[in-house]
Amino acid sequence: MMGVTNQKAIRELISESAIDARIKELAEEITRDFEGQDIAVVCLLKGAVMFMSRLVARIALDCTIDFIDISSYHDGTISSGELKINRMLDTSLAGKHVLLIEDIIDTGHTLSYVHDYLKSQRPTKLKLCMLLDKPERRIVNTITPDYVGFVIPNEFVVGFGLDYNQKYRNLPFIGVLDPDQL
Numbered sequence: 001m002m003g004v005t006n007q008k009a010i011r012e013l014i015s016e017s018a019i020d021a022r023i024k025e026l027a028e029e030i031t032r033d034f035e036g037q038d039i040a041v042v043c044l045l046k047g048a049v050m051f052m053s054r055l056v057a058r059i060a061l062d063c064t065i066d067f068i069d070i071s072s073y074h075d076g077t078i079s080s081g082e083l084k085i086n087r088m089l090d091t092s093l094a095g096k097h098v099l100l101i102e103d104i105i106d107t108g109h110t111l112s113y114v115h116d117y118l119k120s121q122r123p124t125k126l127k128l129c130m131l132l133d134k135p136e137r138r139i140v141n142t143i144t145p146d147y148v149g150f151v152i153p154n155e156f157v158v159g160f161g162l163d164y165n166q167k168y169r170n171l172p173f174i175g176v177l178d179p180d181q182l
């Protein structure tokens with residue numbers, strides 16, 4: 001792992017090439033599902049930025065891109081379920097074909113909140129795309145993602161957008177972090 005100081009704290013779980021291959025498949029599926037429509041992409045900051053940018057580059061339809069900045073309060077690797085909203089959308093989603101892109105669904109609090117907010121904007125279509133799904137941790141079960149890159153075990157992961165205290169987002173792969181080794 002070139003350039004990463006704490007090599008023993010991070011164990012690779014999903015390689016860069018596996019992520020690339022899966023993104024290509026997801027983009028093809030999304031392109032088929034939205035055929036003939038322009039897509040209003042909504043990306044959740046900051047964790048989903050890397051996934052979103054790679055994914056939209058492979059979607060063969062016109063996309064607009066907007067951002068929501070929302071974070072769950074964290075105590076180390078444990079999410080509290082309490083949400084902090086820093087930024088909502090620039091544009092209305094009324095009558096649009098919307099694709100929400102998020103890094104991970106964990107307890108489900110974030111996705112459930114954002115889903116209800118997006119629905120309240122009356123889009124014609126709303127699909128939810130997650131890079132990762134950690135189903136063992138689910139507390140809010142009301143929302144099911146339409147597209148999932150990888151289902152992962154109940155471990156704290158970093159890389160490809162995901163952070164631990166804002167660090168490791170730029171790793172090109174996804175790895176399990178052992179905070180005790182930091």
Ligand code: IMP
Pocket residue numbers: 047072079103104105106107108109110111155156157158162163164
């Ligand atoms: P949820 O609201 O509990 O589903 O949490 C979703 C948010 O928690 C994600 O947007 C991530 O920012 C963060 N999160 C959950 N699990 C992990 C993880 O394993 N690594 C890094 N961030 C995570």
Ligand code: MG
Pocket residue numbers: 044045046047048070071103
């Ligand atoms: Mg996040």
